[in-house]
Structure formats: C-alpha cells, structure tokens
Amino acid sequence: VQLQASGGGLVQPGGSLRLSCTASGFTFSNYGMSWARQAPGKGPEWVSAINNGGGSTNYAESVKGRFTISRDNAKMTLYLQMNSLKPEDSAVYYCAKSTDSWYSSDLDTYNYRGQGTQVTVSS
Numbered sequence: 441v442q443l444q445a446s447g448g449g450l451v452q453p454g455g456s457l458r459l460s461c462t463a464s465g466f467t468f469s470n471y472g473m474s475w476a477r478q479a480p481g482k483g484p485e486w487v488s489a490i491n492n493g494g495g496s497t498n499y500a501e502s503v504k505g506r507f508t509i510s511r512d513n514a515k516m517t518l519y520l521q522m523n524s525l526k527p528e529d530s531a532v533y534y535c536a537k538s539t540d541s542w543y544s545s546d547l548d549t550y551n552y553r554g555q556g557t558q559v560t561v562s563s
Contacts, residue, residue, distance in 0.1 A: 441465040443535050443554025450560045455525050461518040461535030461554060469493075469513035472543035474550060475520045477531035477559075487533070488520065489543035498543065503529075525561045532556035 447459040459475070474489040488499045488509040497509050508521040518535050534556035539549065 441537060441552045443537065443552060445534050445554050445557040448533060448557030448559045450562065451525055452563050453526060453561055455561070456521070456523045457525065457559060459520040459522065459533055459557060459559075461520075463516045463518065463535075463537070466537070468511075468516040470541060472538035472541055473511065473518045474536045474538065474543055474545075474547070475509060475518070475533060476536055476547055476553070477529075477533045478556070479531040482531075484547050485531075486545045486547050489538075489545065490518070491543055492541035496543075498545065500545070522559070525559075527561045530559060530561045532558050 442464045443461055445461045451457055470492055472491045475487040476484050477487050478484045490497045490509045494511050506524045510519045535554050536550035537552040539551050
C-alpha cells in the first residue's frame with residue numbers, strides 16, 4: 441500500500457489549495473479514506489472522510505463549509521479542496537486508508553497513512 445499526498449504550499453489567508461492523494465497497491469474503490477493533519481507540537485487531527493463510493497462524506501467542525509473531500513476511483517485519487525484558508529489550517533496534511541468501505545473520525549482505525557504535504561497559510 442502506498443499513499444502519496446501532493447498539492448501543498450504557501451498561501452495567503454483567504455486563499456485556496458487543492459490537495460491530491462494518489463493510491464496504489466490496493467483496490468482503492470473498496471475502501472473509505474480520510475484526510476488528517478498535524479501541526480508542529482500538536483497531535484494528529486482528523487479533517488474529513490469519504491466512503492468507498494464517494495456518496496457519503498464527513499467533516500471536522502473546524503473545516504466544515506470550507507473544505508470539500510472527493511475521490512476519483514478510476515484514477516485512484518483522493519482530493520481535498522480547501523477554501524477560505526486560515527493561519528490555523530497550517531499543518532502537514534496526509535491521507536489515510538480505512539479498513540473497510542466506511543470511515544471513522546478515529547484515526548486509530550486507519551491501517552495506512554501516506555507521506556504528507558505541507559500547507560502554510562500566512563501573509
């Protein structure tokens with residue numbers, strides 16, 4: 441199993457970024473997926489999740505209404521569209537694979553996580 445996140449960078453407050461997570465080594469369309477983040481000196485924080493088919497999603501309260509999770513099973517890719525970014529969104533963002541078709545906000549239930557991508561929101 442390999443998960444590789446990309447698309448991070450430096451953006452001003454109020455700006456947007458689109459993160460991608462490319463998966464390989466497993467049948468992507470069979471599993472729920474999540475995005476999580478970790479800021480310096482803090483523990484991992486679950487951000488958003490999507491079920492295997494993409495028809496059900498969930499968001500942390502801190503990002504609800506600003507972030508949108510989606511997936512393209514044909515391309516084996518997970519996305520996170522981030523709008524109205526705030527300095528407190530700065531962190532390393534990574535994707536994680538669920539153990540079944542559904543998802544959880546508990547990161548301990550995910551059996552694989554990928555390399556992260558740095559997002560910095562600053563003026």
